[in-house]
Amino acid sequence: MNTSRHHRLGRPWPFQAPKNKCDQASDPKENNLGPPSNASAAESECKEATATFSELAECKKIAEIPSEKPGSNSPVRQVLNALQSLSQSRQSPDTADSDDSPSALEMEDIPIGTCVTSEDLHSRPLVGLAQPLVSFSLKEKMASEDLVLDRHLDTDCNTSPEGTDLGLSEEEPEMENVLAEPESANMGREGKRESSGERVYSQETLDMYLINLHRIDKDVRRCDRQYWYFTTENLEKLRNIMCSYVWQHLDTGYVQGMCDLLAPLLVILDDEVMAFSCFTELMKRMNQNFPHGGAMDSHFANMRSLIQILDSELFELMQQNGDYTHFYFCYRWFLLDFKREMVYDDVFSLWETIWAAKHTSSEHFVLFVALALVEMYRDIILENNMDFTDIIKFFNEMAERHNVPQVLMMARDLVLKVQTLIENK
Numbered sequence: 001m002n003t004s005r006h007h008r009l010g011r012p013w014p015f016q017a018p019k020n021k022c023d024q025a026s027d028p029k030e031n032n033l034g035p036p037s038n039a040s041a042a043e044s045e046c047k048e049a050t051a052t053f054s055e056l057a058e059c060k061k062i063a064e065i066p067s068e069k070p071g072s073n074s075p076v077r078q079v080l081n082a083l084q085s086l087s088q089s090r091q092s093p094d095t096a097d098s099d100d101s102p103s104a105l106e107m108e109d110i111p112i113g114t115c116v117t118s119e120d121l122h123s124r125p126l127v128g129l130a131q132p133l134v135s136f137s138l139k140e141k142m143a144s145e146d147l148v149l150d151r152h153l154d155t156d157c158n159t160s161p162e163g164t165d166l167g168l169s170e171e172e173p174e175m176e177n178v179l180a181e182p183e184s185a186n187m188g189r190e191g192k193r194e195s196s197g198e199r200v201y202s203q204e205t206l207d208m209y210l211i212n213l214h215r216i217d218k219d220v221r222r223c224d225r226q227y228w229y230f231t232t233e234n235l236e237k238l239r240n241i242m243c244s245y246v247w248q249h250l251d252t253g254y255v256q257g258m259c260d261l262l263a264p265l266l267v268i269l270d271d272e273v274m275a276f277s278c279f280t281e282l283m284k285r286m287n288q289n290f291p292h293g294g295a296m297d298s299h300f301a302n303m304r305s306l307i308q309i310l311d312s313e314l315f316e317l318m319q320q321n322g323d324y325t326h327f328y329f330c331y332r333w334f335l336l337d338f339k340r341e342m343v344y345d346d347v348f349s350l351w352e353t354i355w356a357a358k359h360t361s362s363e364h365f366v367l368f369v370a371l372a373l374v375e376m377y378r379d380i381i382l383e384n385n386m387d388f389t390d391i392i393k394f395f396n397e398m399a400e401r402h403n404v405p406q407v408l409m410m411a412r413d414l415v416l417k418v419q420t421l422i423e424n425k
Helices: 021-024 036-063 077-089 101-109 118-123 126-130 136-144 175-179 184-197 201-222 232-248 260-271 270-289 294-309 312-320 330-335 344-360 366-377 376-381 388-397 402-422
Strands: 003-008 011-017
Touching: 077 126, 126 232, 201 232, 201 260, 232 260, 232 270, 260 270, 260 344, 270 294, 294 312, 294 366, 312 376, 330 366, 330 388, 344 366, 344 402, 366 376, 366 402, 376 388
Parallel strands: none
Antiparallel strands: 003 011
């Protein structure tokens, strides 16, 4: 018989735990409970002990109830699990730190695939932590149908993803349907691709662009290599702008000389975005001078007419010495707006004058600049009786040596002379 020592009224006394505690409480001499005046206190203590033993008896009876099937989900089963945990914790305090704690028991006894309500999650937080992640779209679908999907893992055996056994109730969707993306999501992604501007280009288009890239690389490497601005970094800027422009105008592509038109803009602006924008606007006029345009033939015809009217002597010399009145030696002048004929500072002045003349004197001012270059050296041409080869060689040697202010003054005078002739007719 187990004995324990209790303190009552300041002195220790032995206490035996008989089956009928009320009998001992009624005989104070036999159990040394004190004087007869404490009988009421003994009766109350007897009632408390009786209630405790009755509660333990109820727990034992419940514990003897055969357990239900692991797959059942009745409220009785949940209450039974809680009472079993409570009774075991009261009967064996030494097992508080063991693996049979209430939390561990709850995790083991919860059947796989059981639907758990929000109240159960509050009372059993570990159950919520054991759930796998559920997609947001699936949560919305479950909320609309008042379904709560709970997939529990067997914490004792199935710890790896391969060994996980997910039990599903009849009302729960299959895992394949849960993990599979709905067709509407795929259709939505395809619609986003179309709306985002993504395109699929043909192999022919890509091959054409690669050919243009090869041409650009060749011209960029040899573009004004002696000029201080064109370091490796700035040459890369030149290439980027040129590639972007050609990609947007792949129908015309890159033609030799376009880098020469872009270079002065990049030097003066020193900004890729601004240079690209200005170059695009410049090419709206200059694009017609390239082989795919028809402006070059018009320039040659107009030069022939102007020389014949303003300087008939020089025109006759050109006809006699091989007839180079076709003015093919002016091809580079018109193609690049005299960019290779002058240094950068003079190019800036000349280009601004050509652009401004469109609004002040003549939109064909570039013709009068070319005529001024020929007229400036007419005496040298006449004295040396130059033919077509001589005149080409001469102007190549004079590149970047021209007196540009004087050329501009002469071009303005030629415009006034032609306007006077037109007015006097």
